[in-house]
Amino acid sequence: MDCSYFRARINHYVDGELGYLETAELQGHLSFCADCAEELAQMSEVRGAMATWGRTELAPPPGFAERVAAAAALEPKPGEATVGRVVGDALDALDDTLGRIPLPGGRTIPVKNVLGYGLAAAAVLIQVERYLRRARELKPL
Amino acid sequence: MTPSNLKWATLPDPTPAELARAADGEVEAFKTIVERYQGMVYSVAYNVLGNHTDAEDAAQEAFLRCYRKLPQYRSEATFSTWLFRLALNSSIDYKRRERRRPEPVEVPDVAAGEQAELGDGITAATLTSALHDLPNDYRVPTVLRDIYGLPYQEIADLTARPLGTVKVMVHRGRASLRLRLQAEREA
Numbered sequence: 001m002d003c004s005y006f007r008a009r010i011n012h013y014v015d016g017e018l019g020y021l022e023t024a025e026l027q028g029h030l031s032f033c034a035d036c037a038e039e040l041a042q043m044s045e046v047r048g049a050m051a052t053w054g055r056t057e058l059a060p061p062p063g064f065a066e067r068v069a070a071a072a073a074l075e076p077k078p079g080e081a082t083v084g085r086v087v088g089d090a091l092d093a094l095d096d097t098l099g100r101i102p103l104p105g106g107r108t109i110p111v112k113n114v115l116g117y118g119l120a121a122a123a124v125l126i127q128v129e130r131y132l133r134r135a136r137e138l139k140p141l
Numbered sequence: 142m143t144p145s146n147l148k149w150a151t152l153p154d155p156t157p158a159e160l161a162r163a164a165d166g167e168v169e170a171f172k173t174i175v176e177r178y179q180g181m182v183y184s185v186a187y188n189v190l191g192n193h194t195d196a197e198d199a200a201q202e203a204f205l206r207c208y209r210k211l212p213q214y215r216s217e218a219t220f221s222t223w224l225f226r227l228a229l230n231s232s233i234d235y236k237r238r239e240r241r242r243p244e245p246v247e248v249p250d251v252a253a254g255e256q257a258e259l260g261d262g263i264t265a266a267t268l269t270s271a272l273h274d275l276p277n278d279y280r281v282p283t284v285l286r287d288i289y290g291l292p293y294q295e296i297a298d299l300t301a302r303p304l305g306t307v308k309v310m311v312h313r314g315r316a317s318l319r320l321r322l323q324a325e326r327e328a
């Protein structure tokens with residue numbers, strides 16, 4: 001087997017997605033192929049640097065907390081029931097209860113979206129049906 | 142250097158009393174929470190969005206969502222984990238909404254104030270500029286996977302992309318970063 005076969009597997013290897021035999025096969029190749037071993041080493045270095053970077057805290061611009069607090073002061077109190085919030089919370093609750101629908105290819109979509117599209121489509125159909133009926137009613141005999 | 146400068150990770154969660162005051166609309170109490178966690182929220186936004194202007198907007202949006210949702214926070218998750226999710230969601234939503242503004246690469250100030258060496262000759266400056274130059278489609282999943290360690294399925298859900306696509310994007314993102322950083326080390 002050539003290197004491209006193993007190159008493709010290096011990503012699965014660092015993600016812990018290879019089974020026992022696949023791992024053994026890759027490790028066997030790495031033990032004599034310096035190029036593939038080097039690629040794995042470099043990828044591990046980059047991933048290590050990224051993980052380290054993820055633990056590094058950046059300083060927000062000066063005055064950030066003051067600006068956020070000022071914006072929060074303009075908001076209604078957190079618990080207050082405004083129309084937008086009641087609707088938003090209801091949708092969130094629906095989302096949590098209904099979960100997501102898996103689609104082919106591993107994509108998932110929230111059930112509430114499907115319900116939303118369904119309602120919108122129903123509304124359009126009702127309007128079209130009404131329009132057609134009126135058109136029929138108005139037709140001169 | 143050991144970047145143990147995660148202020149939020151070493152501090153205890155806000156007490157129930159502090160949270161209750163903030164949830165009751167006491168802005169000063171909320172501001173204390175913002176001051177404690179702003180570095181974490183801002184870092185997440187910067188890493189997802191790749192520039193400072195968008196990061197500030199998205200971080201502010203994350204804190205406002207946090208403020209609105211405070212009454213719903215339950216202590217099953219630690220507060221920082223809960224807020225981390227809000228920050229991720231706000232940043233990804235922001236990216237969906239806004240066109241990315243071109244901005245010259247600037248290296249962000251690390252809270253500790255030094256030019257971070259991330260190991261193996263990779264510095265904060267070289268890594269952030271390499272990340273900045275990745276196409277959005279590669280950067281976001283790669284950041285979520287390798288900077289924050291999220292599972293692929295979660296990244297697929299967050300970014301509304303098929304699982305297989307997300308994996309390919311991360312693999313390409315990694316390859317591109319590896320080649321770029323290797324070239325810079327050799328230069």
Ligand SMILES: [Zn+2]
Pocket residue numbers: 002003006029033034035036037
């Ligand atoms: Zn090889």
